[in-house]
Amino acid sequence: MLAVTDFLLPNATFFAELVAFLVVLGVLAKWVLPYISKAMAERQAEILQGIEAGDEGRRLLQEARAERERLLEEARAEGRLIVEQATKVAGQAKEEILANAREEAARLLARAESAIQRSTELANEEVRRNLVELVMAAAERVIGAELDAAHHRRLIEEAAAELESSAS
Amino acid sequence: MSGVPVPVIASISLPVGKFVQARVDGFTFNLDTIWSTGVAALVVLALGLAVARSASKHVPGKLQLFWEVVVDAVQKQVEQSIGSKAGPVVPLAIVLFVFIFVANLLEIIPSGARQVALPSPTADINTPLAMAAVVFVVYTSAAFKHKGISGYFRRYLQPSWWLLPINVVEELVKPFTLSLRLFGNLFSGGLMIMLLSLLPAWISWLPTGLWKLFDMGIGVIQALIFSLLTILYYEAAVSAEGH
Numbered sequence: 001m002l003a004v005t006d007f008l009l010p011n012a013t014f015f016a017e018l019v020a021f022l023v024v025l026g027v028l029a030k031w032v033l034p035y036i037s038k039a040m041a042e043r044q045a046e047i048l049q050g051i052e053a054g055d056e057g058r059r060l061l062q063e064a065r066a067e068r069e070r071l072l073e074e075a076r077a078e079g080r081l082i083v084e085q086a087t088k089v090a091g092q093a094k095e096e097i098l099a100n101a102r103e104e105a106a107r108l109l110a111r112a113e114s115a116i117q118r119s120t121e122l123a124n125e126e127v128r129r130n131l132v133e134l135v136m137a138a139a140e141r142v143i144g145a146e147l148d149a150a151h152h153r154r155l156i157e158e159a160a161a162e163l164e165s166s167a168s
Numbered sequence: 169m170s171g172v173p174v175p176v177i178a179s180i181s182l183p184v185g186k187f188v189q190a191r192v193d194g195f196t197f198n199l200d201t202i203w204s205t206g207v208a209a210l211v212v213l214a215l216g217l218a219v220a221r222s223a224s225k226h227v228p229g230k231l232q233l234f235w236e237v238v239v240d241a242v243q244k245q246v247e248q249s250i251g252s253k254a255g256p257v258v259p260l261a262i263v264l265f266v267f268i269f270v271a272n273l274l275e276i277i278p279s280g281a282r283q284v285a286l287p288s289p290t291a292d293i294n295t296p297l298a299m300a301a302v303v304f305v306v307y308t309s310a311a312f313k314h315k316g317i318s319g320y321f322r323r324y325l326q327p328s329w330w331l332l333p334i335n336v337v338e339e340l341v342k343p344f345t346l347s348l349r350l351f352g353n354l355f356s357g358g359l360m361i362m363l364l365s366l367l368p369a370w371i372s373w374l375p376t377g378l379w380k381l382f383d384m385g386i387g388v389i390q391a392l393i394f395s396l397l398t399i400l401y402y403e404a405a406v407s408a409e410g411h
């Protein structure tokens with residue numbers, strides 16, 4: 001059988017409980033919770049710091065990548081410029097070499113032509129001289145008498161000149 | 169003695185609402201409640217001071233983790249509902265939760281068939297009422313501080329003057345509902361354990377054990393409700409439109 005008492009009515013225990021709870025509340029609020037909150041706040045700050053450091057690292061990495069791309073682009077542009085300049089210089093050198101070669105060839109050709117001309121003239125002179133001598137020798141044999149050499153030479157040269165002019 | 173156990177049970181008088189009492193100058197004290205409260209207080213203080221002494225900002229231990237979970241949950245709840253006007257409600261709600269939690273757990277400690285060695289102090293109306301009184305004083309003083317005396321009394325006339333009696337009753341009844349809810353749940357839990365202890369010993373361990381497991385959950389939930397309602401009452405007291 002359940003005993004019915006006045007257990008729903010508070011008594012002086014209320015004050016003892018009040019004091020006990022206030023003591024617990026005071027001690028925890030003053031000497032416990034601030035330390036726990038402090039540890040939590042410091043940990044949170046460290047985590048945030050780590051996140052910020054990570055963000056900073058990512059930012060630096062992105063900057064380094066951008067700088068690398070920029071340098072690579074500069075190097076590519078510089079390379080292209082160098083190749084263009086080299087191509088241009090090579091073209092100029094080629095033109096210069098070709099011009100020199102042409103000039104040298106023309107000079108050599110002119111010299112060769114001059115030499116040929118001289119050789120031709122010498123050969124003609126030689127032929128002419130030999131011809132005179134042959135004619136004279138032939139005439140001497142034909143007429144059997146020695147002619148005035150100087151006179152005949154002159155006649156023959158005139159005849160040769162006429163032959164030559166008619167031939168040309 | 170032969171016969172079915174029913175008459176035996178019917179002849180037993182359960183010690184419902186009976187306490188080991190002492191009278192000092194005409195005042196009655198429930199000594200077993202005070203003793204249990206002292207044990208709960210010592211446990212809470214020991215747990216708190218142990219953590220405070222070794223609180224680390226690095227990897228927390230299990231005990232520190234428990235405290236941090238409670239502190240974090242209360243802080244978030246207060247920030248969401250109250251914001252910058254939090255004031256003393258954060259430590260109050262934290263201490264209420266931990267103290268009630270530990271006090272409720274005392275009930276499940278095996279301490280005799282009739283649970284007389286270490287009863288849960290929250291199963292005595294004095295303990296919940298004392299805590300509710302602290303809560304009432306805190307949120308009422310906060311309301312005076314944030315709204316002023318005229319603002320505090322003006323809210324009893326909102327939204328219309330003829331609602332004054334209802335508003336007054338609603339305000340006065342808050343600490344009683346707060347304390348009776350906790351008391352009722354824990355008292356009935358203790359009553360159930362006493363009833364189950366009347367079963368034969370060879371079978372009583374099973375339902376008693378199961379009930380104590382269930383009672384653990386009840387204890388946690390009731391601690392949470394008491395703490396949460398404290399925050400809500402405080403929020404209503406300091407908010408501009410709250411009542």
